[in-house]
Amino acid sequence: MRKILVTGALGQIGSELTTALIEHYGENRVLATDIREPGKDCDCQWALLDVTDSRRVADIVRDHKIGTIYHLAALLSAVAEKKPQQAWQVNISGLYNVLEVAREFGCAVFTPSSIGAFGPNTPPVTTPQDTIQRPTTMYGVTKVAGELLCDYYFNRYKVDTRGLRYPGIVSHKTPPGGGTTDYAVDIYYQAVREKRYTCFLKDGTYLDMMYMPDAISGAIQLMEADPTRLIHRNAFNVTAMSVGPEMLAASIRKHIPQFEIIYDVDPARQAIADSWPDSIDDSAAREEWDWQPEYDLERMTIDMLNHLREKLMA
Secondary structure, eight states: OOOEEEESSSSSHHHHHHHHHHHHGGGGGEEEEESSSSTTTTOOOEEHHHHHHHEEEEEHHHHHEEEEEEEEOOOOOHHHHHHHHHHIIIIIIIHHHHHHHHHTOOOEEEEEEEEEOOTTOOOOOSSSOOOOOOOHHHHHHHHHHHHHHHHHHHHHOOEEEEEEEEEEEEOSSSSSOGGGHHHHHHHHHHHHHHHHHEEEEOHHHHHHEEEHHHHHHHHHHHSSSOOOOEEEEEEEEOOOOEHHHHHHHHHHHTTTOOOOEEEEOHHHHHHHHHOSSSOOOHHHHHHHHOOOOOOOHHHHHHHHHHHOOOOOOO
């Protein structure tokens, strides 16, 4: 049976998806890759891979008999704005290399998109599955281009491409990185450490969020879905909750009553957040492959705090 390749396996999603894929399919079926070496605690099959190196991508897919690629290597929103040229190279040229190899070797490809693919002209409340997409960030531009590129490779070459438009993803395992929605991760870390958080987004900034277990199960579920039911394929809207900073703070106060939040707004990241929807409609995913999140805000908060207390207080 052909193997599964994960690119960007040391990233926020990749690190946890790799573990879930191994649990789901077995250690011998999964090859994790990234541009840097993993830590000493890594016990999975591993290879170094820069996705902008097309020959290296082809060699790995051929040599390891890869049948499915979860392509997660990318620069996130805030980092992409600081390094737009590099973001295009990694996010688009890297995806193109993966799709070309998938076309040659008959691989299925999962590629995550994002609510960053929307823009200020997109309907901000209950954003439809099919709507205007005119993002104002390089990250968003690469996500829209990626959605279209994956559609093209399916329609033109019948490459089995599939993807999700992820909202902000909250995880207790991976520290906050370069995403605009990463405040929703950091707020839990600081709640446990300091019982106080300084937020770079203003109060009332609503964004869709999802807990990592739902993000992982959604990706696997989509790749296992009956292809005859899929109409949209690349870039299904998915969400679990629409929240603002104060809602997260209020949820945390139920368990840490002394927790407080203050605001020191970062104009650059606020502008990015303001260009994204307040809430999105994920009915297409529910109808076409039975998407259903397990975690709401309260359940996520309880799980985050429990894990972070164990992690940070050890």
